[in-house]
Amino acid sequence: xxxxxRIFRYADGVDKLLLVLGTLGSIGYGLMTPLMMLVLSxxxxxxxxxxxxxxxxxxxSLRLLFVxxxxxxxxxxxxxxxxxxxxxxxxxxxxxxxxxFKSVLRQEVAFFDxxxxxxxxxxxxxxxxSDAHLIHDTIxxxxxxxxxxxxxxxxxxxxxxxxxxxxxxxxxxxxLMFIIPGFVFRKVLKDLxxxxxxxxxxxxxIAEQALFNIALEKSTQLGIKQGFSKGLLxxxxxxxYAAWAFQAWVGCKLVxxxxxxxxxxxxxxxxxxxxxx
Numbered sequence: 001x002x003x004x005x006r007i008f009r010y011a012d013g014v015d016k017l018l019l020v021l022g023t024l025g026s027i028g029y030g031l032m033t034p035l036m037m038l039v040l041s042x043x044x045x046x047x048x049x050x051x052x053x054x055x056x057x058x059x060x061s062l063r064l065l066f067v068x069x070x071x072x073x074x075x076x077x078x079x080x081x082x083x084x085x086x087x088x089x090x091x092x093x094x095x096x097x098x099x100x101f102k103s104v105l106r107q108e109v110a111f112f113d114x115x116x117x118x119x120x121x122x123x124x125x126x127x128x129x130s131d132a133h134l135i136h137d138t139i140x141x142x143x144x145x146x147x148x149x150x151x152x153x154x155x156x157x158x159x160x161x162x163x164x165x166x167x168x169x170x171x172x173x174x175x176l177m178f179i180i181p182g183f184v185f186r187k188v189l190k191d192l193x194x195x196x197x198x199x200x201x202x203x204x205x206i207a208e209q210a211l212f213n214i215a216l217e218k219s220t221q222l223g224i225k226q227g228f229s230k231g232l233l234x235x236x237x238x239x240x241y242a243a244w245a246f247q248a249w250v251g252c253k254l255v256x257x258x259x260x261x262x263x264x265x266x267x268x269x270x271x272x273x274x275x276x277x
Contacts, residue, residue, distance in 0.1 A: 007135060010095040015088040021077055022084030026144040028074025030151025033274055034159050035067045037267045041163060044263030089139035093132045100128050156275030164260055164268035170250055171269060174243035175276030181236040188229050243273055 011019065043060050077084055157175075160168040247269035254260045 007138065008092070010092045010099070011088065012091075015091055018084040018088040022088065022144060023147060025074045025077035025084060026147035027151040028077075029071060029144075030148035030153075031074075031155055032067070032071040033152055034155040034271060035071075036064070037156075037271055037274075038159055038163075039063050039067065041261075041263040041267035044266060045261050046263075048262050085144050086140050089136045092139065093136040096135065097128070097132050153275050156271040160268045160271035160275065163264040163271070164251075164254065166254055166258070166260070167247065167250055167265055167268045168272050171243065171247055171272040174239065174246065175272055177239055177243075178237065178273075178276035181233055237277070240273060240277070244269075247273075 008015070008019065039060055043056075046056050046060075157168070160171075251262075251265040251269060254265050255262050
């Protein structure tokens with residue numbers, strides 16, 4: 001018997017292969033920003049050194065082309081609308097609905113006779129459809145997005161410290177200021193989302209239009225609160241301008257006083273901020 005809470009409990013051998021390929025593709029997609037920034041740091045150094053000729057342009061244009069090809073293949077294989085994650089999501093959601101249908105057919109006839117309230121039966125059916133859709137959405141979009149952003153987070157910080165560890169160290173508190181609001185609002189949004197799903201589940205079992213509109217009032221109020229919380233979360237990202245100003249000041253000190261390369265300092269700051277975002 002599958003463990004409770006396993007989202008991939010209905011995955012077979014083919015699905016596991018698709019999950020592995022999709023994971024690799026999502027990680028590859030997450031490397032897009034840091035790899036582009038790494039190439040750009042070399043371009044800035046070449047430009048600042050006064051050796052920005054056609055052969056230099058051709059060299060870095062070719063490198064960017066290679067990055068684009070690799071990232072494009074990774075996105076097609078694994079990311080949100082990629083063949084792997086979408087394929088396994090369709091297979092697992094379909095298998096889950098079939099298992100539920102078999103479970104319903106295994107019930108004795110007396111079970112259905114006892115359900116005098118037809119709305120309760122409708123609620124059960126609508127709930128399994130909603131759950132299957134949520135799992136499909138999670139596998140198709142949420143998980144690959146999480147893997148891609150996690151990959152970008154790790155590599156961005158790694159490149160930031162490699163290119164200019166001094167600037168990365170002093171900029172790290174600003175990145176933490178980007179991360180903390182996400183943790184603070186995560187539980188709020190999660191609780192509101194659960195309440196909204198519960199409210200819609202109740203609405204699904206109501207046939208009368210007048211009662212349907214009344215029941216939606218609660219979900220509307222919860223949706224307003226959810227939107228307000230998301231607005232606060234997005235608005236907190238405005239501190240990025242303070243981070244840019246601080247990095248510009250420290251970066252100038254490092255280039256003029258410590259002899260660091262301008263391209264490395266500039267891209268290190270970008271990587272640290274992008275990693276935090």
